[in-house]
Structure formats: structure tokens, C-alpha cells
Amino acid sequence: MSEKSIKPGMKAFLEYGPIAAFFLGYILMKDRTFSMAGQEYSGFIAATAMFIPILALSTFTLWRLTGHISKMQIVTLVLVIIFGGLSIWLNDERFFKMKPTLIYLIFAGLLGFGLLRGHSYLEAVMDQALPLQRDGWMILTKRLALFFLTLAVLNELIWRNMSTSTWVSFKTFGLPLGIFVFFMAQAKLFGKYAVEEEDSEGEAE
Numbered sequence: 001m002s003e004k005s006i007k008p009g010m011k012a013f014l015e016y017g018p019i020a021a022f023f024l025g026y027i028l029m030k031d032r033t034f035s036m037a038g039q040e041y042s043g044f045i046a047a048t049a050m051f052i053p054i055l056a057l058s059t060f061t062l063w064r065l066t067g068h069i070s071k072m073q074i075v076t077l078v079l080v081i082i083f084g085g086l087s088i089w090l091n092d093e094r095f096f097k098m099k100p101t102l103i104y105l106i107f108a109g110l111l112g113f114g115l116l117r118g119h120s121y122l123e124a125v126m127d128q129a130l131p132l133q134r135d136g137w138m139i140l141t142k143r144l145a146l147f148f149l150t151l152a153v154l155n156e157l158i159w160r161n162m163s164t165s166t167w168v169s170f171k172t173f174g175l176p177l178g179i180f181v182f183f184m185a186q187a188k189l190f191g192k193y194a195v196e197e198e199d200s201e202g203e204a205e
Contacts, residue, residue, distance in 0.1 A: 123141070
């Protein structure tokens with residue numbers, strides 16, 4: 001299936017809608033307890049159980065509409081199913097809270113492995129969206145690998161030492177905002193190492 005374009009609003013809805021649904025579900029159910037098969041589940045577990053099928057459906061819909069989903073989205077979905085499923089099965093919210101840590105460690109590890117081999121795997125994924133010179137890609141990849149490691153450590157510190165509500169807010173708003181700020185902070189690098197289009201008119205002259 002060839003990749004097709006969809007409206008930016010729809011794409012954003014499919015990518016961020018499940019996160020917003022999890023946050024709203026948790027806010028509505030955090031003070032409630034649900035009983036099933038003689039077992040009591042917290043509102044957090046109930047929100048997790050709601051989040052998994054919503055994320056799976058949105059990812060599938062995105063694939064059907066565009067003909068493409070990124071490796072990052074695939075890894076995220078698989079880990080959400082595994083760790084979310086473990087949290088529900090064992091009635092232990094810690095598994096789901098550890099999921100972002102593992103995701104960011106995987107991404108940092110992959111980028112770091114590529115750097116050790118003298119390659120930027122980030123370039124292979126984002127080259128068309130962000131044309132940079134090779135030196136620029138290497139610098140950006142190093143920074144992003146360190147940034148992912150920082151997010152992994154930060155996630156561990158927050159879920160282990162703070163309340164569940166704090167962690168949910170961090171996951172819903174803090175992580176996306178952190179990634180946005182990181183890329184905005186790379187503006188100088190993007191300007192310095194941007195691949196300039198050839199001046200065809202100048203060549204013709």
C-alpha cells in the first residue's frame with residue numbers, strides 16, 4: 001500500500017487522541033473502584049484497559065488512511081499492549097508506568113548503536129521531512145539519544161516518587177511538551193546544517 005496524505009487535523013487526532021482519552025478517562029475514574037470476577041481494579045487500571053483498544057484502533061485507522069505507520073508507532077503499540085496487558089492481568093499499575101522508560105531506552109539504544117557504527121538511524125527515518133547535511137544528522141542524533149535517556153530517567157523518578165496523578169499529567173503533557181521544546185531548541189543546528197536547494201537559474205546562467 002503506497003503512502004497517502006491525510007488532513008493534518010485528522011492525523012493529529014489519530015496520533016494524540018488516544019493520549020487525551022487516557023487522561024480524560026483517568027480524571028473521570030481515578031477515585032472509583034471497579035469489581036470484576038471478584039477482583040477490584042482502580043480507576044487507573046480501568047483507564048489503561050480503555051486506552052489499549054483505542055490506541056490500537058487509531059493506529060490501524062492511521063495505517064488504513066495513509067498506508068504507512070512509523071517504526072516508533074509500531075514499537076509504542078506493541079509495548080502498550082504488553083505492559084498495559086500486564087498491568088490489567090496482574091492488577092499492578094507499575095507495569096504500565098514503566099512502559100515509557102522502556103520505549104525511550106529502546107530508542108536511545110538504537111540511536112546509540114547507529115552512532116557507534118558511524119551512522120545516523122534518525123536520518124534514515126526523517127530524511128525527507130528534515131533535509132540536513134551528514135554532520136548535522138550526527139549531532140542531532142547524539143543529542144536526541146541523550147534526550148531519550150534523560151526522559152527515561154525522568155519517567156522512573158516521577159512514577160517511583162510521586163503520585164499517580166502527577167505521573168499521568170507528566171505522561172500526557174510533560175513528555176510531548178518536552179519533545180516539542182527539544183526540537184524547537186535545535187533551530188540553530190537546523191539553520192547551520194540545512195541542505196540548501198541548488199539554484200537552478202544560477203546554473204543555467
